[in-house]
Amino acid sequence: MKVTVIGAGTMGNGIAQVFAQGGNEVVLTDIVEPVLEKARDTIANSLERLSKKGLISETPDQVKRRITFTKSIDDGAGSDIYVEAIVEKVELKKDILQKINEMANEDSIIATNTSSISINYLSGFVKHPENFLGMHFFNPPPVMKLIEIVTGVRTSKKAVEKIQEISKDLGKEPVVVKDYPGFVANRVLMPLLREAIVAYEEGVASKEDIDKTVKLGLNHPMGPLELADFVGLDVTYDVMKVLYDEFGDPRYKPPITLRNMVNAGLLGRKTGEGFYKY
Ligand SMILES: NC(=O)c1ccc[n+]([C@@H]2O[C@H](COP(=O)([O-])OP(=O)(O)OC[C@H]3O[C@@H](n4cnc5c(N)ncnc54)[C@H](O)[C@@H]3O)[C@@H](O)[C@H]2O)c1
Numbered sequence: 001m002k003v004t005v006i007g008a009g010t011m012g013n014g015i016a017q018v019f020a021q022g023g024n025e026v027v028l029t030d031i032v033e034p035v036l037e038k039a040r041d042t043i044a045n046s047l048e049r050l051s052k053k054g055l056i057s058e059t060p061d062q063v064k065r066r067i068t069f070t071k072s073i074d075d076g077a078g079s080d081i082y083v084e085a086i087v088e089k090v091e092l093k094k095d096i097l098q099k100i101n102e103m104a105n106e107d108s109i110i111a112t113n114t115s116s117i118s119i120n121y122l123s124g125f126v127k128h129p130e131n132f133l134g135m136h137f138f139n140p141p142p143v144m145k146l147i148e149i150v151t152g153v154r155t156s157k158k159a160v161e162k163i164q165e166i167s168k169d170l171g172k173e174p175v176v177v178k179d180y181p182g183f184v185a186n187r188v189l190m191p192l193l194r195e196a197i198v199a200y201e202e203g204v205a206s207k208e209d210i211d212k213t214v215k216l217g218l219n220h221p222m223g224p225l226e227l228a229d230f231v232g233l234d235v236t237y238d239v240m241k242v243l244y245d246e247f248g249d250p251r252y253k254p255p256i257t258l259r260n261m262v263n264a265g266l267l268g269r270k271t272g273e274g275f276y277k278y
Contacts, residue, residue: 001166004029004076006096007086008069011113013039014141015083017046020066021056021142022170027068027076036069043067046142077103081166083135085113088238093117097125104128109159111135115186115235116242119152119179130156135163136183139231147174148183181246182239189227190240190252196224197255200275207275225275228258229268237262 001024005016008030016028016039030036047060056063068075073096076082082100086092093112100110110132112122123129134150147167151160160176167174177183182190196210205213211223228236237259243252261267261274268274 001025001080002027002076002078003081003083004073004079005083005085006030006073006076006100007084007113008035008039009085009087010139011137011141012083012085013042014046014139015085015113015137016067017043017063018137018141018170018172019081019083020063021047021058022166023066025066025068027070027079029070029073029076031071033071036071040069046140050142073099074103076100078105078108079103080105080108082108082110083113084111088114088116088235090117090121093122094125097122101125101127107131109133109162111163113137116182116239119150119155123152123154129154131159133159133163134179134183135167136185138185145171145173146185147172148185149174149176150179150183151176152179182243186239187243190236190243193224193228193236194240194252194255197228197258200225201255201257229274229276229278231268232270233258233266233268233274234262 003019003024004027005012006029008028012028016026020026028039044060044064047063050056051060082104084093084096086096104110108131110126112134113136114134119134123132126132129152132152133155136148136150138144138146149160149163164174199210200207207225211225214220214223237254240252240254244254265271266273269278272278
């Protein structure tokens, strides 16, 4: 299959790698040249690690050869699958979906990796909404097993079944979810992160002890505050805001501490400081 991934940032490069490991010809496109260069390095390093651990059957070079890095989205013309993984901005996603309409075949599947924008809303911008769905990967895509397949009201059963099958072929575990705010994973995760931040605000325990409690007492691999740093505090804040706006439920209300950290540019790992220093 020919697969085009649009956006080569945190998620896009990993998604491209996953499809290439699955034997597909992949076009990875971004508007920013240095992002493409970084994506090339990230993928090369990830494949080396997987190869050393014996987790891929081909050499890293064999996999890399299937990926075309390009600033020209037109190189993705005639793809079987499009995965949109650009920034979480409706207007930009709308432009990209309209561009994909011009390049796609009648039966191409168009997927978005959005974490928080309604699939039904975005489906209004594609020519064939029956072939449009959410394919929500987790960070980092080459490692995380889950894919939430998010269905809109007009998504066809055929498209869902096809993406379920493809996800399994990629070595992933798909779950099918409806277009509800936060789908399942973020809906369940955000109240946990929020509660940990509020407990930290209230001085119930130190940040280290809050994380230790959840790791050792509840058997989570990461504590909620380290996880928020890993996801990005800006992303965490934006997702909470969407959930709070849509459900109106205070269990999703973004804590003021989180807002202040985001406004001050403490975004977690990516900026070198969040709840912890990196
Ligand atoms: N970061 C996560 O943990 C995570 C997890 C699941 C889903 N998502 C979703 O994945 C999507 C991408 O998130 P990310 O964290 O990879 O963002 P990111 O900011 O790391 O990457 C986005 C990339 O899109 C590129 N871009 C912007 N406009 C473009 C355009 N018109 N054409 C081509 N490329 C363009 C940017 O240059 C950037 O490199 C978002 O919808 C987000 O909600 C993120």
